[in-house]
Amino acid sequence: xxxxxxxxxxxxxxxxxxxxxxxxxxxxxxxxxxxxxxxxxxxxxxxxxxxxxxxxxxxxxxxxxxxxxxxxxxxxxxxxxxxxxxxxxxxxxxxxxxxxxxxxxxxxxxxxxxx
Amino acid sequence: xxxxxxxxxxxxxxxxxxxxxxxxxxxxxxxxxxxxxxxxxxxxxxxxxxxxxxxxxxxxxxxxxxxxxxxxxxxxxxxxxxxxxxxxxxxxxxxxxxxxxxxxxxxxxxx
Numbered sequence: 001x002x003x004x005x006x007x008x009x010x011x012x013x014x015x016x017x018x019x020x021x022x023x024x025x026x027x028x029x030x031x032x033x034x035x036x037x038x039x040x041x042x043x044x045x046x047x048x049x050x051x052x053x054x055x056x057x058x059x060x061x062x063x064x065x066x067x068x069x070x071x072x073x074x075x076x077x078x079x080x081x082x083x084x085x086x087x088x089x090x091x092x093x094x095x096x097x098x099x100x101x102x103x104x105x106x107x108x109x110x111x112x113x114x115x
Numbered sequence: 116x117x118x119x120x121x122x123x124x125x126x127x128x129x130x131x132x133x134x135x136x137x138x139x140x141x142x143x144x145x146x147x148x149x150x151x152x153x154x155x156x157x158x159x160x161x162x163x164x165x166x167x168x169x170x171x172x173x174x175x176x177x178x179x180x181x182x183x184x185x186x187x188x189x190x191x192x193x194x195x196x197x198x199x200x201x202x203x204x205x206x207x208x209x210x211x212x213x214x215x216x217x218x219x220x221x222x223x224x225x226x
Contacts, residue, residue: 033214035216037211041218042202042216042217042218042219043159043216044216045213045214088156090159092156092214094214102147103149103161105161106144106158106159106160107158108157108158109157109158
């Protein structure tokens with residue numbers, strides 16, 4: 001079945017460590033996104049990518065990095081510079097953003113906790 | 116002013132009630148609109164797209180008012196299973212395609 005796979009589902013990080021969250025999609029979508037959601041809060045955009053080898057910062061990019069070397073993959077690295085990384089991270093994808101009606105599909109999310 | 120604003124609720128309604136949520140957006144260049152449902156500790160899932168002429172899917176009706184820059188979601192005959200957070204999504208496409216989510220409105224349907 002087509003979809004978006006995020007891994008790991010649960011991750012614990014020690015302070016000062018970098019961690020990478022994986023996001024893979026087999027929907028052949030052009031655009032991919034990373035969001036962060038804190039308890040009781042909405043989704044905030046970290047980074048997004050419209051095509052391979054291109055990505056843009058979202059509203060809260062500081063302390064995060066991404067790459068888009070392949071169409072199907074958009075990993076997110078949470079660096080030690082991110083001071084409050086404990087949150088629920090959601091990856092999403094969407095077919096060509098040129099067509100405004102295209103809907104957004106989400107992975108099941110990754111829970112990151114700093115210990 | 117936030118790009119997309121929703122009343123966070125919670126809306127507590129009895130089973131069978133009709134409930135409506137609004138979502139306002141600030142950018143008049145916004146082109147596409149969606150309602151998503153998010154259950155506790157789960158990813159958001161598409162509930163319905165919102166079309167200019169309004170659209171209905173069973174007990175759910177979505178409306179768009181471009182002049183006043185808001186979208187609405189009406190749920191009729193509420194079920195216990197409708198309890199969730201409802202997120203509106205506003206899309207601006209173009210060279211900097213961007214999706215903006217509202218903070219969500221929490222609905223609790225009770226017996």
